[in-house]
Amino acid sequence: MSIAYNSQKWRFWPVLCLAFIFAFANPLLMLATPIHFLREGVPIKFISLLTIAMTITYSISPILLTKISDRLGRRKSIIISMIGATGLQLIFYITLNPVVFLIERLLEGFILGFFFPNLTASISDVPNIDHQKYLAKFNLSWSIAIVFGLIFGAIILQFTENLVFIFYISPIILLLNIFIAIFLFQQFDPLNFNPQDTDINYSTSNPENNQESSKISNYFIPVIIPLLFILYTSFAAGNGSFLYPIRADLLGLSPSSTYFVNTFAVVGQSISLYFASVLALNKLKLVSIITLSVYPFLFIFFIFNEIYVVFIILFLFSGLFYGMLYGAASKLFIALNVLKKTSKYSGILESSTGLTYFISMLILGFIADINILLGYFSLTLSLLVIFFITLVFIRKFKEIKRIP
Numbered sequence: 001m002s003i004a005y006n007s008q009k010w011r012f013w014p015v016l017c018l019a020f021i022f023a024f025a026n027p028l029l030m031l032a033t034p035i036h037f038l039r040e041g042v043p044i045k046f047i048s049l050l051t052i053a054m055t056i057t058y059s060i061s062p063i064l065l066t067k068i069s070d071r072l073g074r075r076k077s078i079i080i081s082m083i084g085a086t087g088l089q090l091i092f093y094i095t096l097n098p099v100v101f102l103i104e105r106l107l108e109g110f111i112l113g114f115f116f117p118n119l120t121a122s123i124s125d126v127p128n129i130d131h132q133k134y135l136a137k138f139n140l141s142w143s144i145a146i147v148f149g150l151i152f153g154a155i156i157l158q159f160t161e162n163l164v165f166i167f168y169i170s171p172i173i174l175l176l177n178i179f180i181a182i183f184l185f186q187q188f189d190p191l192n193f194n195p196q197d198t199d200i201n202y203s204t205s206n207p208e209n210n211q212e213s214s215k216i217s218n219y220f221i222p223v224i225i226p227l228l229f230i231l232y233t234s235f236a237a238g239n240g241s242f243l244y245p246i247r248a249d250l251l252g253l254s255p256s257s258t259y260f261v262n263t264f265a266v267v268g269q270s271i272s273l274y275f276a277s278v279l280a281l282n283k284l285k286l287v288s289i290i291t292l293s294v295y296p297f298l299f300i301f302f303i304f305n306e307i308y309v310v311f312i313i314l315f316l317f318s319g320l321f322y323g324m325l326y327g328a329a330s331k332l333f334i335a336l337n338v339l340k341k342t343s344k345y346s347g348i349l350e351s352s353t354g355l356t357y358f359i360s361m362l363i364l365g366f367i368a369d370i371n372i373l374l375g376y377f378s379l380t381l382s383l384l385v386i387f388f389i390t391l392v393f394i395r396k397f398k399e400i401k402r403i404p
Contacts, residue, residue, distance in 0.1 A: 023145035048365020053105035059354025061113025081114035157256035268319025276327025296383035
């Protein structure tokens, strides 16, 4: 897929490939980390820190590296990020010492501040295209890649339960992204752009866009609402990436089963993310309240259940609930961008996601270090507390009558 301009074309498919390959490799390490270091005898509270290390630095790096990215350009920034991330992961071949691993992941999270913002911005740089359609394809590529990455990890671990092998695979996969970034990725050059040559003509004055903007302008949306949704989902995300891998290993379930069960969560998440994106704001409010009230009790079953098939069903529902709330938060932040005529709420979404995930994982880590089942109980209790706090503020999220 490409957009023609003068003597060359802006290629969209390398952007998809860069997103796909990174999203394919990321869950491999995400799930291997808690299981491997638990088997190495590392305290659970420190394992939670290892699990979120990359998120800690990534929550601030996009903001800190913005001006440097502007000077370097999209292409150079992405090349630096991929060379840096791959080079850092090559340390895995030397040692997986917990302290060294922590430092590596912190540095990797920081250097990735060059990657994600420039990757998505490379789409928004191109004028006269349907940016929402391209971003939808970008997000779909990301979701599909996570599913394939989890399935790949499950298949690999069917043949060996040596999780060190997973750590060796990840940097090899990222080498492909270095090649794509250097030789195939193309930064949009406005000097060579001819609007008449575009394959797709997108106008911000599209009547449908104006109609949607008009509907959004009829609502009052407190910023605290999507922020609470993000805090809620950050606690919930601690199950799949931290609590369950440890719980499954203590139950004697194979590591491959942990990867496999998470694919159901991602599939459910993808379905509900799309559903949330097409819901009207008044219906989104109602569905969100229902989801917030039901979701906490799902984790009670993780305490008492030991049957793998039931875990699959629980993960499917967990993915559906998570996707609905995260999709609702994303849609509300976008609506705030439209209402306030700014883009700052997109940055708030990224930073708040990283920060709240970091906080929630630290809390769950210290509690789970006492007892993993107590970790699940505290997760349920935390979600209920956030639910009741949300009820206080969500009443202000409503349609308002504007004087013509």
